[in-house]
Amino acid sequence: MAGERQKFSFDTVFDAAGDVTYAAPRPKRMYTPDEVEQIRLAAHAEGERTALASIAAQQQVALAGVAHACRQALPTLAAVAHEHRVGSANLALACARGIAGAALDRFPEAPLQAALASLAQEIEAAPRLLIAAAPELAERLQSLLDDTASNLGYAGAIQVKAEAELPRHAFTLDFGDGQAAFDPEAAAARVTAALTAALAAEGLHAEPLIPGAQPEPEG
Incomplete structure (x- = not known):
């Protein structure tokens, strides 16, 4: 601020006897x-x-x-x-x-053979086994099923019926006391x-x- 007084700093201060009581450090040049x-x-x-x-x-x-x-x-x-x-x-x-x-x-008959083997105990006492299958599958099943039933010890009659509404490779089993079905889709x-x-x-x-x-x- 203009007109403001600045304090003066003394580099060296002496006492009443003339001895130096304070000396500002001077930058060293050497x-x-x-x-x-x-x-x-x-x-x-x-x-x-x-x-x-x-x-x-x-x-x-x-x-x-x-x-x-x-x-x-x-x-x-x-x-x-x-x-x-x-x-x-x-x-x-x-x-x-x-x-x-x-x-x-x-092997279109393989699932049916597996189903018969799995249900052997359930169908062995049934007097008749009705199988409904898609037409192309039904055509080749009768003789094969006779052999499979003989191997399983099934003495009942097996009837195969073609069902046009069944999907390809699908079939149903009806053995009197129960039913089973397979539909690949x-x-x-x-x-x-x-x-x-x-x-x-x-x-x-x-x-x-x-x-x-x-x-x-x-x-």
């Missing part, structure tokens, strides 16, 4: 080589401390950025992982359908539903389930 080396080392150490502090601060900023990027990426990674699982499940279902279809084309649908439920359960416990990403039944 240094020995050892002093120069000490000053250089001190300056180097101070510069190193300052640089390390700056580096540590930069590292903290960088780590915070990495953590933020990871938090942003996790939902995307979860979606990618879920999409991969769903795609793998669909591929497995498609392969299984292809293999099962080829096996049924090659329905079986494939049940497998797909079970796999979809398993993916949904995993999604609920591990990662959020992605809506609309369920395995789609093969047409």
Whole structure:
């Protein structure tokens, strides 16, 4: 501020006897080589401390950025992982359908033989066994079933009837006291539903389930 008085500072103060009681330090103008080396080392150490502090601060900023990027990426990674699982499940279902279809084309009577073997105790006392099958399957079953029934010890009569409304490779068994049925399309649908439920359960416990990403039944 204009007109403000400034205090005068004395470089040297004397007492009443004329002795110096205070002398302001004067900048040193001459240094020995050892002093120069000490000053250089001190300056180097101070510069190193300052640089390390700056580096540590930069590292903290960088780590915070990495953590933020990871938090942003996790939902995307979860979606990618879920999409991969769903795609793998669909591929497995498609392969299984292809293999099962080829096996049924090659051995269409195999499921019926397995069903008879599994139900041997239930049908052994039945006087009659009625089998309804898709027409292309019914044509080749009668002689085969006679041999299968003989091997199982079934002495009852076996009647095969073609049912046009049954899907390909499907059949039903009626042995008086019970019934059994096989429909490959329905079986494939049940497998797909079970796999979809398993993916949904995993999604609920591990990662959020992605809506609309369920395995789609093969047409």
